[in-house]
Amino acid sequence: MTDTYADLLACEDLLLFAGAAISSTGQQEFHGDADAQRLSLDFLHEYVHGTLPDLYALMLVLHVNDHNAARIVHTLLSRPRPEAPPEERARENGLIRRRLALMPPQRVYRLFARLAAERVNNRRTRAVMRDWIAGRALDLDALKYRAGLRAAARHARVPLPDEVARFLFSAPAARRARPYASSLLEAHRRAHYxxxxxxxxxxxxxxxxxxxxxxxxxxxxxxxxxxxxxxxxxxxxxxxxxxxxxxxxxDLASVPLLRLCSYVLALSPSERRARRAELEQALERAALRTAGPLAGTWPRTAAVLDDSHSSTGSRARRDRPLALALACHHLVRALAPESSSHWVSGRTDALTARPLGPTPLIEPILDALETGPARVVVVSDGYDDTPPLLADALTLWRRRVDPDRSVTMVHLSPVWDADSPSPHRLSPAVPTIGLHDPAVLPSLVELARFGEGRLGLSELRGHLVATADTHLREGS
Structure with missing residues (x-):
């Protein structure tokens, strides 16, 4: 490794930002309020865009959540870099279009409305808006996202079909004055009566x-x-x-894993037990779909899962941390058939999981290590009852018991600690990465290698560029 000390610090800063952009949505958390979350995110976006502008756009390939993806796209469009080399600019454009295609349309329209309100009117912004809108079913969007489509079309000067334009820009009486050829718009007109x-x-x-x-x-x-x-x-x-x-x-057979876990947790324990066969079968199938071609390819893995009281989350993200833990339980079982799960509460029935009690993380982590795994995945907000004991024990384990790193341990945190600002770490000996969607668990475990201090900025840059190129090829 030829990175300087400054490069190692830059690598750490970039991983810090990645953790925030993956896990934080600027909403209230169990241990922090929304204002602190937003302030922390604002600082990190400004800092990384200002110090590592060539890598800022590449964060879009690290499965950052939609809130931060929209913020990154907004920054790239409103503050372009004229000095960027042509290949970097082309990659940026591809990443922007690819990410917008994957985002929920209501969030894209909110982003476009913000760009219009701020009068961001450069050529790239108008082209991005026009290209995205061109791929939409405009009569459907006119019904569901009328204000967003109207603002974006007016701002980017997007030519619209006559009926859609009449529906968007006419007065209510004129909209309903005569029939539409579009079945959707006509159904809307007739549904008034x-x-x-x-x-x-x-x-x-x-x-x-x-x-x-x-x-x-x-x-x-x-x-x-x-x-x-x-x-x-x-x-x-x-x-x-x-x-x-x-x-x-x-139809539970087609529901994505995390959404299915949230649905299960919303049921009472008695309902879950009564529907056990149906729910467990749906969860197992969802986990296998999520694992995809990686199913069964992981080595022996132990999952440490936090179901303490703080996994309740907040009013804005009710039971979100526990839903992520439950999803990771099933996903790890799909990835590693010889896996084991160790819940903080000591429970053995994952289906009836509920947030309750303290967070003695050191006990299930030691239990997990005793099973002889090649990999340990800890899913927790990191707020242990005895943090010095946990940190010292993990540091001692890494230095004295497993200095050759025969066991890989990674901490995935569903919560962003705005006061740090970083996820609440278990120990300096264990890399911590934010977690927002269990579907990206394998790539997060891969990314955690850069948090162990053995790989620096040049390796991380190469990893991001290669991932971006693969991402764009798959989307073409």
């Missing part, structure tokens, strides 16, 4: 018309089920159960 036409609309649009026409909830849910998205059906599943609708709206 007849309840039967609202069932041809997307669920989020039809719900307002159902209230307007005073349609009974059970009747509406049964009629609109085919038009609801997978996420909407999952959110409405318990309501459907209460109204006695059969079969339930949600």
């Amino acid at each position: 007849a309840a039967r036409d609202l069932y041809d609309l997307p669920y989020s649009v039809a719900e307002g018309f159902a209230a307007h026409h005073r349609v009974p909830r059970a009747v509406f849910l049964e009629g609109i089920a085919a038009r609801a998205t997978r996420a909407e059906r999952l959110r409405l599943d318990r309501t459907a159960h209460r109204h006695g609708l059969a079969p339930p709206l949600a």
Whole structure:
């Protein structure tokens, strides 16, 4: 390794920012308020963009969450680098377009609305807006995201089909004055007058018309089920159960792993036990889908999972830390058939997990090490009951018991500690990375190698560039 001391510090700073951009959403956490989260994120974005501008855009390939991805894209579009080499600028453009294609449309429209409000009107911004909008079903977006599409189209001077333009920019009376050729826009026009036409609309649009026409909830849910998205059906599943609708709206076999874990935790322990076979089968299948081609390829792995009281999360992110721990439990089992899970509470039934009690992390970590794993994955906010004991024990283990690093240990934190600012670390001997989505667990374990101090900035830059190039090829 030829990196200087300054390069090693820059590598550490970049990993610090990566951890924040992966785990923090600027919302309230169990141990911190929203204002501190936002202030910490603002500082880190400004610092990394100012000191490592060539690597700032590459953060988009590290599976940063949508909140921070939108912030990175905003910074790149509103503060372009004229001095950037052509290949870097081309890579930036590709990463921006690729990430916007993967983000929820409502978040993209919020980003475009912010750019329009701030009058960011350079050529690249207009081109990005036009290209993204060109790939959308505009009649659907006109219904669901009317204000966002209108602001973006006006700002970027995007030519729209005549009917969409009439729907977006005309007065209400003019919008409803004559029929539309688009079936969606026509259904919207007719739903103002007849309840039967609202069932041809997307669920989020039809719900307002159902209230307007005073349609009974059970009747509406049964009629609109085919038009609801997978996420909407999952959110409405318990309501459907209460109204006695059969079969339930949600198809658990197709739900993503983390969302399925959140759904399971929202059920009472008695409901989970009553539906054990159904839920465990759905969780196992979701984990195998998430693991993909990596299923069964990991060496013996031990997972240490935090289900203490702090895994309750906050009002804004209810049970999010526990849902991530439950998702990692199932994903590690899919990745490593010989894995073992060690819950902080000592529980052995993951399906009935609930946030309760203190956080004695040292005990399950030692239990995990006794199983002889090649890899230990700790999923916890890191707020241990006896932090000096935990830190000293892990440092001693790394220096005296396993100096050759035959066992890899990584700490994945679902919570950002805005006061540090960093995730709350277990020990200097264990790299800590933020965690927002269990689907990226394998790549986070790979990234953790750079937090052990053995690899520096040049290796990290090479890793990011190679990952970005692969990412762009897969999206082409």
